Amino acid sequence: MVSVLDRKLLRDLMRLKGQALTIALVVAVGVANYITLRSAWRALGDSKAAYYEQYRFGDVFARVKRAPDSVTDRLGEVRGVASVYPRIVEEVLLPIDGMLTPAHGQIISLPSHGRPAMNDVYVKSGRFPEPGRGDEVLIYEPFANEHGLRPGSTIPAILNGKLHELIVVGLALSPEYVFAIEPGGITSDDERFAPMWMSGTSVAAAFQMEGAFNDVVVRLEPGADEKAVLIGVDRILEPYGGLGAYGRDLQISNSILEGEIAQIEAEVVFLPGAFLAVAAFLLNVVFSRMVTMQRGQIAVIKAVGYKNSTIALHYLKMVCVIVLFGSAIGVAFGAWLADAMLDLYAGFFRLPMTRGRIDLPVAINAVIASLLAAVAGIAFAVRSAVTLPPAEAMRPPSPARYRASPIEQMPGLRRLHQTTMMVFREVWRRPLRTVLSSAGIAFALAIIILGRFGKDAHGPILDLQFGRQQREDISVIFKNEVANRGLGYLAHLPGVDQVDGYRMTPVRFRLGPRWRDSVLIGLPPDSHLRRLFTRQFQPARIPHSGVLITDVLADILDAKPGDLIDVELKEGDRGTRQVRVSGTIDEAFGIQGYMQKSSLHGLLREKPTINTALLRVNPEREAELHRYLTDIPTVQSIHRKRTVLERFEDQTRKTMQVITLILTLFATAIAVAVVYNNARVSLSVRSRDLATLRVLGFTRTEISAILLGEQAIQVCLGIPVGMVLGTWGAKALIELQADPEQFRLPMLISSQTYAFSVVVILAAAVLSALLVRRRLDTLDLIGVLKTRE
Amino acid sequence: MPEPSPSSERTSILTAEDVSKVYQMGDVQVHALRGVNVPLYEGELMVLLGPSGSGKSTLLNILGALDVPTSGRVLYRGDDIAGHGERELTNFRRDHVGFVFQFYNLVPSLTARENIALVTEISKTPLDPREALELVGLTERMDHFPAQLSGGEQQRVAIARAVAKQPEILLCDEPTGALDFKTGIRVLEVIDEVNRSLGTTTAVITHHAPIASMADRVVSLADGMVASEQRNDEKVSPAELTW
Structure with a gap:
């Protein structure tokens, strides 16, 4: 039997249905947001932890030119090292039929017995290669899917200059390739990059690496000092051509994955909280008015003997109905959205995702948080209803007091x-209501900006990087340095219009106690196909002596133009040279330094050589050219700029569209509700x-202007504040971004994004009005x- | 039913002609007016007398273009406004009619003067708001907000607001209904003063029979019909009224 008060409650709610519904939707958005972010955070975090643990992901990694197996024991003696796993990792070309440029494979050796001690392989189908079977490989599953490869398929590969037909025996993933980027690449490309695992003895035989390794994975003892281990490992590997050890933080796949997890973690605190704050505020506005309107009713209810607690409970029940209704929508929507978000992530992060049904504690937390926010929102209104003496409540409220506003005095x-x-x-x-309403509008506008600004930054950055800096169509990376005259050979290949070459060498830059491993690139003085720019987009000339370094590297080293920095070479005599920083440049990717090619040769004490060639080509003869390039035995990899660019744009566009749509819907819900x-x-x-x-x-128009004028002021105040808030938020998001040493988004919000966000907010406001x-x-x-x- | 006496020397400015009004309240039809004929003559002060439910407010609302009759005509200077659309009715009120209500209906966020300016800014030949306040004797309170004024003062501001646009017709619905005797008399004096000095045709609704003696003409309504109509040869000044 429904009590009379509950019947009143239901009828009041029916009368308030428009308002109750819009507020419930804001609650729904907050709950959905929390569930989505929290589920994604948990799924990624838990999956990562479980995956790393189960497949023994290493703690420290190092590349080396060639070290004898005996070095392994010495590495094991470094204080803090628990175990050492030496391997051979080699780059190969995969000239697959139908692909313009060959795909890029990375062959990783497997131990002769048992599974890899570290960075183990998760075989999703098929089996491990038989020891000693040099033609059997496990291949990265996403690559296999792109090319329709299954256990039993074959794939052509150029191993050390010789074409082999490899048999795929299994499809696999690995914790070190959760986000797989080929060396020197800017994003993952499942079609073009394939980690592959092959029997160790076969890899050693194919690359003349018997009794030696060129890659090492280290597991640390609990509580070990990672920095000390890095120094110890570097010291031992140095004589063998060590390229500098690094921890998980600089392991590219891990750093991108952790960056994403950190970003979600930051959002999960801020975003749902803001939605609930808006809902609480709106409930305060609506319930304060309702209690004022129902003064007489409250008085009568009290007069006939109902207790204060019954009246308080009556209003609390009403708000609970709204919040629970909103939460129910939010939980359902959140579960769906979390699933969609994890699907999106599954396209980027290749790891066995532990994703169950909706996480019950997360959903319960979301509902409890919404209820608490709502109760806080209506607390004052309920208190005034409860504390009003019945006799006073029967009288009409005292008239509102107004004052002249300061704006009239201007x-x-x-x-x-x-x-x-x-x-x-x-x-x-x-004034407080105006401020809070404007804040709600500002928040809505800011999240539209946050959903869209990434797109703005990508356009100009790609234009600068791939339009003005990298002017080549194709870059060819050689396994070892080749004489300058090699460029002459390339220039005569069919379809080649222009050729440039540069020399790149791995180095450690050091200034005082600060250092970073990177590469130094020597460009010819008349380099047409590679140009450098300052932060102000002005062309930067490479001085005759001295080095230009990227802004980020300058920050890491705390170096200013004019400073002398140490360049520790990792090839040749591996000596340390002092070079003056002649300026800084702005680049979106990497932390490299540049100098004149002749100066770099001087530094390396070598004859003029190149190890990367840049080609401008005639598109009509490109296919023919690639056949020649693939046949050059010294070529390690071939990169076609347009393919890289298209892949990058395609990935960012897909993600952006989804995010923009969802956040715009969320923002609309807030603006409409406010x-x-x-x-x-x-x-x-x-x-x-x-x-x-x-x-x-x-007239009606005249009184509409009076009624809606107040809302117009709130919206007008909220819009500029929202723009500032959105800009700050964008800045904060950029700082949270994956790894600034890999890729940097400039802080750039286009006028279209600002305009779009304002138009959405205005449209929502006008519709509601x-x-x-x-x-x-x-x-x-x-x-x-x-x-x- | 006695018909209004023909008057050769006076012209009717606003006339309800055979006006009926039926409200549909759920399944029940309520006949608020049944074929009422009431003229309002230029410059006169008419009192509409009747018990509650007699239809006097309905008649006033129809005369003031706040409502439309179910049947019959409302003639303003010979032109039937009953069939006009919403926009024309708004303009009619804007240009020709001033209203005074039982509960004053001042805008609480505007001062006394600003409440009057609200109307003068949209009228064609307004008084200065100060002048209008002078008429009701409230110049010294003109910068006060409604919450700072007594009930009588608020009603006088409401009258000043109603007459500030110099309307041809002033319609007052129970203007003393929410006031005590003394304050009520002061308000009636102001209405009388406006009628005399500005010559504004005025209709006052009341259920207080004694007020009828300040009118030129008294129309009594009962049960939605005109029960009687009488002319006062001797008008009594509001100060002399008692009830």
């Missing part, structure tokens, strides 16, 4: 129209004034005037 505004003054004074009477609820409450408060004005001869405006047409002029408020 010079030039003293003679404002009366109706404009009405709007200003209403705003001034409740404007609609404020306008409805305003209409309820002012219907008497407005009806009076109608009687006095004001129109919904309320309709009610003005049915304003009961006579009824309102006949009653005392």
Whole structure:
């Protein structure tokens, strides 16, 4: 049997349905947001931890030119090292039929017995290669899927200059390739990059690495000092051509994955909280008005003997219905969205994702948080209902007190129209409501900007990097340095219009206690196909002596132009040279340094050589050219700029579209809820004034302007604040971004993004205002005037 | 039913002609007016007397273009406004009619002067708001907000607001209904003063029979029909009224 008060509750809710629904939607968005982010955070974090643990992901990694197996024991003696796993990792070309440029394979050796001690392989189908079977490989599953490879398929590969037909025996993933980027690449490309695992003895035989290794994975003892281990490992590997050891933080796949997890973690605190704050505020606005309107009813209910607690419970129940309704939508929507988000992640991060059904504690937390926020929102309203003595409640509330608003005192505004003054004074009477409403609008606008600005930054960055800096069509990377005259050979290949070559060498840059492993690139003075730019997009000339370093590297080293830095070479005599920093440049990717090619040869004490060639080609003869390039035995990899660019754009566009759509919907829900609820409450408060004005001869349009003027002010105040908030948020997101040493988004928000966010907010505001405006047409002029408020 | 006496020397400015009004309240039809004929003559002060539910407010609302009759005509200077659309009715109120209500209906966020300016800014030949306040004796309170004024003062501001646009017709619905005796008399004096000095045609609704003696003409309504109509040869000044 439903009690009378509960019947009142249901009828009140039916009367408030528009307002209740819009607020419930904001709650739903907050809950959905929390569940989505929290589930994604948990799924990625837990999956990562479990995967790393089960497949023994290493703690420290190092590349070396060639070290004898005996070095392994010495590495094991470094203080803090628990175990050492030496391997051979080699780059190969995969000239697959139908592909313009050959794909890039990375062959990793497998131990002769058992599974890899570290960085183990997760075989999803098929089996491990038989020891000693040099033609059997496990291949990276996403690559296999792109090319329709299955256990039993064959794949051509150029191993050390010789073409082999490899048999795929299994499809696999590995914790070191959760996000697989080929060396020197800018994003993952499942079609073009394939880690492959092959029997160790076969890899050693193919690359003349018997009794030696060129890659090592180290597991640390619990509580070990990683920095000390890195120094110890470097010291031992140095004589064998060590390229510098690094921890998980610089392991590219891990650093991108952790960057994403950190970003979600930051959002999970901020975003849902902001949605719930908006919902709490709106509930406060609506319930304060309702309690004022129901003073007489409350008085009667009290007068007939109901307890204060019953009345408090009555209003709390009402808010619970709204919140639980919103939460139910939010939980369902959140579960769906979390699934969609994990699907999106599954396209980037290749790891066995532990994703169950909806995480119950997460959902319960979300609902409890929403209830608490809502109860906090209506606490004052309920308190005033409870504490009102019945006799006083029977009398109408004392009339609202107004004051002249300061804006009227401003010079030039003293003679404002009366109706404009009405709007200003209403705003001034409740400054906090205006501030909070504007804050809600600002928040909505800011999240639209956050959903879209990434797209803005990508355009110019790609244009700068791939249009103005990298002017080649194809870059060819050689396994070892080749004489400058090799460029002459390339220039005569079919389809080649222009050729440039540079020398790149791995180095450690050091200034005082700060250092970073990177590469130094020597460019010819008349380099046409590779140009450098300063932060102000001005072309940067490479000075005759000295080095230009990227801004990020300058920050890492705390180096300024004019400083002398140490360049520790990792090839040749491996000596340390001092070079002056002649300036800094701005690049989106990497932390390399540049100098004149001749100066670099001087540094390396070598004859003029190159190890990368840049080609400008005639598109009509490109296919023919690639056949020649693939046949050159010294070629390690071939990169076609357009393919890289298309892949990058395709990936970012897909993600952006989804994020923009979802965040725009969320923002619309907030803007509609804020404007609609404020306008409805305003209409309820002012219907008497407005009806009076109608009687006095004001038209509907004129009174609409008065009613909606207040909302217009809130929206107008919220818009610039939202732009600033969005800009700050964007800055914060950029700082949270994956790994600035890999890839940097410039802080750039286009006027289109600002315009789009403003248009969405205005459209939502106008739509909500129109919904309320309709009610003005049915304003009961006579009824309102006949009653005392 | 006695018909209004023909008056050759006075012209009717606004006339309800055979006006009926039926409200549909759920399944029940309520006949608020049944074929009422009431003219309002230029410059006169008419009192519409009747118990509550007699239809007097409905008649006033129809005369003031706040409501439309179910049947019959409302003639303003010979032109039937009953069939006009919403926009024309708004303009009619804006240009020709001033209203005074029982509960004053001042805009709480505007001062006394601004409440009047609200109307003068949209009228064609308004008084200065100060002048209008002078008429009701409230110049010294003009910068006060409604919450700072007594009930009587608020009603006088409401009258000043109604007459500030110099309307041809002033319609007052129970203007003393929410006031005590003394304050009520002060308000009636102001209405009388406006009628005399500005010559504004005035209709006052009341259920207080004694007020009828300040009118030029008294029309009594009962049960939605005109029960009687009488002319006062001797008008009594509001100060002399008692009830």
